[in-house]
Amino acid sequence: MKYYLGVDVGGTNIKAGVTDESGKIILKHSVKTNAGGTAQALADQITLLCREISKKANIPMKDICSVGVGIPGTVDSEKGIVIYANNLCIDGEPIGKMLEAGLQKPVSLANDASCAALGEFVGGSGKEFRSVVMVTLGTGVGGGIVLNGKLWDGFQCAGVEIGHMVIQNGGEKCTCGRNGCWEAYSSATALLRDTRRAMEQHPESLLHKVAGPSGKISAKTAFTAMYQGDQVAKSVVENYLWYLSEGIANIINIFAPEAVILGGGVCNEGDALLNPLKKLVYEKCYGGDRIRHADLRIARLGNDAGIVGAAMLHQA
Amino acid sequence: MKYYLGVDVGGTNIKAGVTDESGKIILKHSVKTNAGGTAQALADQITLLCREISKKANIPMKDICSVGVGIPGTVDSEKGIVIYANNLCIDGEPIGKMLEAGLQKPVSLANDASCAALGEFVGGSGKEFRSVVMVTLGTGVGGGIVLNGKLWDGFQCAGVEIGHMVIQNGGEKCTCGRNGCWEAYSSATALLRDTRRAMEQHPESLLHKVAGPSGKISAKTAFTAMYQGDQVAKSVVENYLWYLSEGIANIINIFAPEAVILGGGVCNEGDALLNPLKKLVYEKCYGGDRIRHADLRIARLGNDAGIVGAAMLHQA
Numbered sequence: 001m002k003y004y005l006g007v008d009v010g011g012t013n014i015k016a017g018v019t020d021e022s023g024k025i026i027l028k029h030s031v032k033t034n035a036g037g038t039a040q041a042l043a044d045q046i047t048l049l050c051r052e053i054s055k056k057a058n059i060p061m062k063d064i065c066s067v068g069v070g071i072p073g074t075v076d077s078e079k080g081i082v083i084y085a086n087n088l089c090i091d092g093e094p095i096g097k098m099l100e101a102g103l104q105k106p107v108s109l110a111n112d113a114s115c116a117a118l119g120e121f122v123g124g125s126g127k128e129f130r131s132v133v134m135v136t137l138g139t140g141v142g143g144g145i146v147l148n149g150k151l152w153d154g155f156q157c158a159g160v161e162i163g164h165m166v167i168q169n170g171g172e173k174c175t176c177g178r179n180g181c182w183e184a185y186s187s188a189t190a191l192l193r194d195t196r197r198a199m200e201q202h203p204e205s206l207l208h209k210v211a212g213p214s215g216k217i218s219a220k221t222a223f224t225a226m227y228q229g230d231q232v233a234k235s236v237v238e239n240y241l242w243y244l245s246e247g248i249a250n251i252i253n254i255f256a257p258e259a260v261i262l263g264g265g266v267c268n269e270g271d272a273l274l275n276p277l278k279k280l281v282y283e284k285c286y287g288g289d290r291i292r293h294a295d296l297r298i299a300r301l302g303n304d305a306g307i308v309g310a311a312m313l314h315q316a
Numbered sequence: 317m318k319y320y321l322g323v324d325v326g327g328t329n330i331k332a333g334v335t336d337e338s339g340k341i342i343l344k345h346s347v348k349t350n351a352g353g354t355a356q357a358l359a360d361q362i363t364l365l366c367r368e369i370s371k372k373a374n375i376p377m378k379d380i381c382s383v384g385v386g387i388p389g390t391v392d393s394e395k396g397i398v399i400y401a402n403n404l405c406i407d408g409e410p411i412g413k414m415l416e417a418g419l420q421k422p423v424s425l426a427n428d429a430s431c432a433a434l435g436e437f438v439g440g441s442g443k444e445f446r447s448v449v450m451v452t453l454g455t456g457v458g459g460g461i462v463l464n465g466k467l468w469d470g471f472q473c474a475g476v477e478i479g480h481m482v483i484q485n486g487g488e489k490c491t492c493g494r495n496g497c498w499e500a501y502s503s504a505t506a507l508l509r510d511t512r513r514a515m516e517q518h519p520e521s522l523l524h525k526v527a528g529p530s531g532k533i534s535a536k537t538a539f540t541a542m543y544q545g546d547q548v549a550k551s552v553v554e555n556y557l558w559y560l561s562e563g564i565a566n567i568i569n570i571f572a573p574e575a576v577i578l579g580g581g582v583c584n585e586g587d588a589l590l591n592p593l594k595k596l597v598y599e600k601c602y603g604g605d606r607i608r609h610a611d612l613r614i615a616r617l618g619n620d621a622g623i624v625g626a627a628m629l630h631q632a
Contacts, residue, residue: 074607084606131471143570152463154572155447155610161569161602166562169484176602178565246482249494253477254459254570256470286477286492290400291390294471 003059005050005067005105006311008112008303009042011035011087015303016049018057018064019311023123025304027057039082039093047102066106067099068313070115070306077157080109108313110151111159112306116299117144118151118316119309120261124301129258133251134299135162137264140175141183141247144309145255151316163187167246182250185243188219188266191236195222198236206230219266227272241273245280252294253286263299274298319375321366321383321421322627324428324619325358327351327403331619332365334373334380335627339439341620343373355398355409363418382422383415384629386431386622393473396425424629426467427475428622432615433460434467434632435625436577440617445574449567450615451478453580456491457499457563460625461571467632479503483562498566501559504535504582507552511538514552522546535582543588557593564593565600568610579615590614 003026007016010033017028029052034045046069054061073085080096082088099107110118117126117134126132130149136142141163145152153159163183164176171180172190184190195217199207206225210233211217222240225233248260267273278296285293301308309316319342323332326349333344345368350361362385370377389401396412398404415423426434433442433450442448446465452458457479461468469475479499480492487496488506500506511533515523522541526549527533538556541549564576583589594612601609617624 074603084603129471147463147468148466150464152571155445155574156572156608158572158603158607160572164569164602165481165566166600167482167485169487169559169562171485177604178600243485246485250481253480255468256472256474256476258471284482284494286480287390287400287474288493291474292472 001063003064004311004314005053005064006115006307006309007046007050007067007069008115008306008310009033009046009069009071009088010112011072014046014049015307016046016053017304017307017311018053018059019308023119023308023312025307026059027053028304028307029053029056035087036089039090039095040098042088042090043095043098043102046099050103061103061105064105066108066314067103068108068110068115068310069099070112070310071109072112074158075109075111077109077153080107082109083158106314110157110310110313111144111153113142114144114151114153114159115309115313116142116263116305117146117261117309118312119301119305119307120263120299121146122312123308124305125261125297125299126259129295131257132259132261133162133255133257134261134263135248135251137186137188137244137262137266139187139189141187147257162251165247165250167243167250182243182247186240186247188264191219191222191240191266192217194236194240198222198232202232205232207233220268223269223272241277241280245277245284248277248281248296249284252281257294259295259297261297261299263305267298270298317379319380320627320630321369321380322431322623322625323362323366323383323385324431324622324626325349325362325385325387325404326428327388330362330365331623332362332369333620333623333627334369334375335624339435339624339628341623342375343369344620344623345369345372349404351403352405355406355411356414358404358406359411359414359418362415366419377419377421380421382424382630383419384424384426384431384626385415386428386626387425388428390474391425391427393425393469396423398425399474422630426473426626426629427469429458430460430467430469430475431625431629432458432579432621433462433577433625434628435617435621435623436579436615437462438628439624440621441577441613441615442575445611447573448575448577449478449571449573450577450579451564451567453502453504453578453582455503455505457503463573478567481563481566483559483566498559498563502556502563504580507535507538507556507582508533510552510556514538514548518548521548523549536584539585539588557589557596561593561596561600564597564612568597569602573610575611575613577613577615579621583614586614
């Protein structure tokens with residue numbers, strides 16, 4: 001039996017797991033990221049975590065074929081260098097080489113969103129397809145692309161930035177500097193902004209009751225108030241779904257993938273999100289009903305997708 | 317020596333040529349498309365054209381390895397069926413099989429824009445790259461994608477529709493039914509529309525003089541008047557370049573390709589188009605100057621790209 005280690009490095013936590021050849025997680029573990037330290041310190045922390053997992057899973061390091069690492073930023077996969085990862089402060093560092101030295105294994109780096117896409121492709125909602133685009137609706141809108149079974153993460157393997165596709169020229173300011181990016185409308189952050197704006201404009205809305213005395217809102221707030229019959233919340237959700245469908249229809253027109261897989265906390269709404277979204281998306285796809293368009297699905301692996309995809313980088 | 321036949325079927329003309337292994341055209345010829353007839357009639361016309369070219373080039377059919385055909389529409393490459401091609405009226409017909417019967421050669425079908433991209437990749441402006449996106453600014457905005465040396469034309473090999481990416485939600489009406497598609501701003505058709513609108517609003521503009529007494533305008537009109545110092549024409553061109561750059565920056569963010577190649581008549585403006593466009597595009601690309609972004613180039617093969625790409629379909 002062959003085993004693989006997958007590591008998903010985040011700004012807050014480092015999650016890692018050992019998988020079998022099919023990408024099935026045998027054992028996983030996570031630790032708080034020692035962010036802000038040196039690249040070597042981070043590499044040491046990852047090395048230690050991998051060794052711990054190997055020990056706990058009772059799979060000796062000699063049975064582990066390779067290690068894959070997902071990085072929240074831009075990496076040069078060929079050279080194993082992190083080019084730019086603002087949450088980790090390790091720009092330009094050869095973390096791949098450091099890990100290879102520490103673990104004595106072949107190490108592959110990739111963008112974390114690309115790893116998540118590969119994870120869903122190998123063992124999640126994309127399992128029966130050959131070509132999928134994964135869209136993660138989180139703080140931003142991230143993306144990963146698998147075409148004909150191969151990860152496409154840009155010519156420098158730096159990852160792809162589908163969230164930074166302008167869908168509303170001159171629209172909402174985006175963190176990237178442009179206006180009107182998809183991310184500025186369809187991220188969880190954007191949904192929070194719109195929920196907040198609606199609350200300011202509508203003191204009568206149920207949104208306030210749902211938020212409670214603390215006024216704390218989440219991506220769930222608008223959905224919950226809508227389920228309770230609030231019209232203001234309904235229009236927040238409808239507006240969110242409209243822009244989300246604009247971007248997804250764009251992605252389908254641009255790639256003609258076999259499936260688009262949606263991930264991120266907003267997807268916890270399940271069919272209440274997916275059914276109206278499908279209706280909007282398919283009306284917008286080029287060629288109408290003459291053409292079979294991409295399946296639209298919700299991701300299945302949740303937080304494990306990044307671990308699985310990282311572990312499977314060797315085959316991508 | 318191995319030879320290949322490439323056929324570029326258009327609504328007006330069918331262009332075909334015989335190439336060597338490198339995709340170099342040895343001899344080409346074109347005929348008017350007998351549009352509106354049966355699929356068999358079209359297949360017969362293509363078969364005849366191929367035989368003529370083989371004869372004229374003094375390359376016997378037995379030395380020709382395969383035939384590739386670019387179709388202006390949606391095709392099922394695997395089954396050799398034209399699914400939808402509104403200019404040819406041959407929807408759902410197994411034209412691949414008909415051609416194989418007529419020519420006694422393996423025949424591949426693909427979308428014409430995908431063929432043009434492959435042509436530029438093999439023998440044109442994309443020659444030194446591994447991953448290119450070609451954008452053709454014509455009646456519409458067409459696209460072709462080559463990633464890691466392989467044509468990506470969608471999971472059904474039906475072609476990709478990058479022009480039907482909405483960049484201005486709620487904007488100009490597009491022929492596809494949506495509002496604000498890139499095509500509705502960056503096609504030659506859109507440039508003509510904007511030139512015409514500017515002329516209506518500005519009777520004093522030089523645009524009228526450039527258009528002449530007949531009032532006939534082309535994609536060149538606004539550029540020519542701008543070169544002569546006309547401010548109205550300048551703003552038409554600047555507005556066109558802005559939207560063009562929005563879409564190109566989107567494509568770079570989405571794909572991170574090694575190069576974006578621009579084709580179509582508007583590109584005859586050369587550096588007057590390319591230089592300001594580059595400036596706008598690179599300011600918009602995600603990651604700014606930390607990351608090396610795609611090269612931006614003008615296509616080199618012109619009308620031959622489709623023939624070359626079709627001939628090279630066997631390797632894609």
